[in-house]
Amino acid sequence: MSLRARGPVVFVHVALLLGAVVAPAPAQKLSFSAAASASWAKNSVMLLGYREAVEGPWVGGAAEGKLGPFVLRLEAFRGTLKPQTGGSALERDGGEVRGTIRLEPVAAGWLGLESGYAVRAFSSAAGYQRWTIPTFGVRVSPRLGHRALRGYLSGHYAPPLAQKSLFAGQSSGGAIWNLGLMAEAGLVIAPVRGGPLLGIRYHFERFDFPNGAAGRLDQFEQVAVFGGFRVGR
Amino acid sequence: MGARTAVAIAGVVLALANPQLLPAIRQQDFEVRLERALAVLDSTETERGAQLLRALLASLPPDAPQALRVRAQLHLGAANWALGLKDSAAVQFRDMVRANPFAVPDPELFNPEIVAAWRAVKRATPAVALLVASDTTIKPDAEPYLVAVGVGRPDEVTVRLARTDGPSAGAVGTRIRVDSTASFALALRITDSLPLAPGRYQLTARLALSPRDSASVSLQVTSLPVDTLPHETPLDASLFRPESRKGSPVAGSAIAGLAIGAAAAAIPVVLHNSQLGGNKVQIAAISVGAGISVAGFAGVFVGRRLVPITENVTYNRSLIDQWEARNGAIAARNELARRWAPLRVQVLRNP
Numbered sequence: 001m002s003l004r005a006r007g008p009v010v011f012v013h014v015a016l017l018l019g020a021v022v023a024p025a026p027a028q029k030l031s032f033s034a035a036a037s038a039s040w041a042k043n044s045v046m047l048l049g050y051r052e053a054v055e056g057p058w059v060g061g062a063a064e065g066k067l068g069p070f071v072l073r074l075e076a077f078r079g080t081l082k083p084q085t086g087g088s089a090l091e092r093d094g095g096e097v098r099g100t101i102r103l104e105p106v107a108a109g110w111l112g113l114e115s116g117y118a119v120r121a122f123s124s125a126a127g128y129q130r131w132t133i134p135t136f137g138v139r140v141s142p143r144l145g146h147r148a149l150r151g152y153l154s155g156h157y158a159p160p161l162a163q164k165s166l167f168a169g170q171s172s173g174g175a176i177w178n179l180g181l182m183a184e185a186g187l188v189i190a191p192v193r194g195g196p197l198l199g200i201r202y203h204f205e206r207f208d209f210p211n212g213a214a215g216r217l218d219q220f221e222q223v224a225v226f227g228g229f230r231v232g233r
Numbered sequence: 234m235g236a237r238t239a240v241a242i243a244g245v246v247l248a249l250a251n252p253q254l255l256p257a258i259r260q261q262d263f264e265v266r267l268e269r270a271l272a273v274l275d276s277t278e279t280e281r282g283a284q285l286l287r288a289l290l291a292s293l294p295p296d297a298p299q300a301l302r303v304r305a306q307l308h309l310g311a312a313n314w315a316l317g318l319k320d321s322a323a324v325q326f327r328d329m330v331r332a333n334p335f336a337v338p339d340p341e342l343f344n345p346e347i348v349a350a351w352r353a354v355k356r357a358t359p360a361v362a363l364l365v366a367s368d369t370t371i372k373p374d375a376e377p378y379l380v381a382v383g384v385g386r387p388d389e390v391t392v393r394l395a396r397t398d399g400p401s402a403g404a405v406g407t408r409i410r411v412d413s414t415a416s417f418a419l420a421l422r423i424t425d426s427l428p429l430a431p432g433r434y435q436l437t438a439r440l441a442l443s444p445r446d447s448a449s450v451s452l453q454v455t456s457l458p459v460d461t462l463p464h465e466t467p468l469d470a471s472l473f474r475p476e477s478r479k480g481s482p483v484a485g486s487a488i489a490g491l492a493i494g495a496a497a498a499a500i501p502v503v504l505h506n507s508q509l510g511g512n513k514v515q516i517a518a519i520s521v522g523a524g525i526s527v528a529g530f531a532g533v534f535v536g537r538r539l540v541p542i543t544e545n546v547t548y549n550r551s552l553i554d555q556w557e558a559r560n561g562a563i564a565a566r567n568e569l570a571r572r573w574a575p576l577r578v579q580v581l582r583n584p
Contacts, residue, residue: 040517044509044511046508046509046510051509051510051511053511140493142489142493143486143489143532143536144486144489144490144525144528144529144531144532144536145483145485145486145487145529145531145532145533145534145535145536145537146486146531146532146535146536147536149486149528149529149531149532149535149536151489151490151493151494151525151528151529152493153493153496153497181504183500183504184500185493185494185496185497185500185518185521185522185525186497186521186525187521187524187525187528189528200520200521200524200525201521202497202500202515202517202518202520202521202522204500204501204504204518206504206505206506208506212508217506217508217509219505219506219509221501221515221517221518223517223518223520223521
């Protein structure tokens with residue numbers, strides 16, 4: 001991928017990072033949370049007209065630090081995906097590491113501008129597959145009456161510029177999607193000044209490659225429950 | 234063995250048994266000798282009486298009672314005057330004035346010539362003495378400390394009360410003209426709002442014409458405890474009115490919950506690629522959406538904010554203000570009472 005092609009993603013990342021370095025003031029709120037997560041992941045693929053779906057439990061955790069209007073979140077998951085009943089797809093091990101930085105320009109924190117970068121990998125008897133997925137988007141997270149209740153909805157766009165490594169040994173070696181979308185909705189129950197936190201979330205990704213169903217269509221879903229602890233002021 | 238010998242032996246025995254009795258026995262002996270000398274004088278044996286008085290004065294120790302010495306000096310002076318020994322009489326009168334300027338010959342006992350001679354000697358003799366209550370209690374904000382000054386020669390007297398065991402600040406004093414004796418009131422206050430601090434003080438009287446002639450008294454000033462008022466007990470919680478009540482339900486919470494919940498359920502419906510096949514509707518998304526919606530509905534009630542009840546807040550504040558004002562007044566009164574506590578003034582050493 002050329003630098004020109006990566007331009008919008010690089011710009012968003014640099015802008016958010018510069019803001020995080022320059023903007024914080026001493027009196028700003030600081031908090032930190034960590035959570036363990038159990039999820040069910042599902043990956044549906046249409047490849048050369050042939051559809052396969054695998055799913056299974058993924059477990060992982062997340063850590064989030066907040067300084068003033070900036071939030072940095074790191075997540076990691078790992079699990080095994082198996083073919084649905086009657087399917088003939090190969091069982092595969094998978095894992096993902098995702099980093100997200102968010103700027104909350106509104107004091108109440110209901111609006112956030114996000115930029116993320118994820119690396120996801122699958123390994124099966126057929127080979128190894130790795131995804132690198134930069135995204136940017138918007139997150140809306142209004143308070144649901146009580147300040148400990150917060151719902152959120154985020155929508156991200158993954159520029160059609162990222163690269164995917166196909167199964168090793170295949171002659172193509174790589175492919176570029178022409179449409180990448182990601183959305184997530186969830187609920188977080190957490191006291192503002194620290195304490196235990198609980199939540200649920202639903203995560204959805206769609207990647208369309210050239211030639212539609214005759215080429216490759218990819219869809220990844222994940223539903224998770226998580227619990228952890230938050231400290232801060 | 235005569236009665237006096239028996240008394241003397243008894244006295245010796247008692248003194249040996251209890252040494253503290255010895256000064257009292259000696260004083261009693263001096264008084265007996267003085268009375269015997271005065272009796273001799275009364276029997277017109279003036280010369281013999283003068284001899285007895287002279288012998289008595291010569292045998293008096295320095296710590297002998299001043300009143301006894303002064304009385305002996307006065308009568309010896311009068312006897313000398315009667316014998317024509319006027320210079321000797323003047324010496325006795327001068328010693329008497331120096332010993333106690335307050336002492337005055339009784340006009341009923343002495344003839345006017347002797348009194349006039351004594352007065353002439355007194356007015357020529359520089360001497361000063363102080364007389365204060367040996368142990369008294371003074372309210373420094375209302376009562377003065379009474380001091381009497383006696384002089385021989387009329388003079389200006391500077392009286393000063395100064396601390397000797399602490400900071401020198403805090404001395405009080407006055408200057409008065411004294412012809413013979415005078416008494417005045419000494420306020421035990423540094424200023425109108427500051428009483429004398431407890432401690433050890435020296436009360437000194439000094440003559441203006443002969444500053445070397447002075448008299449002093451050591452005083453111990455002690456602050457006595459005072460009764461203070463107890464502070465009011467904290468206000469009982471039942472006296473306060475509730476300062477807030479639950480506000481109206483937060484309808485916006487339900488709307489936000491429903492909106493995000495519906496959006497969560499709609500994510501796979503909207504973003505699903507129909508070419509991929511499979512179900513657009515996902516139970517997982519619906520479940521999460523339902524959870525968000527339920528939380529939104531819960532927020533309608535749990536998110537009700539507390540609305541302050543202004544009149545109750547004002548009422549509670551007034552309760553607290555009144556309580557603080559009452560306690561403040563008590564504290565001020567206690568502080569004033571402690572500051573102006575009665576002072577006990579004790580003489581430690583007579584001049």
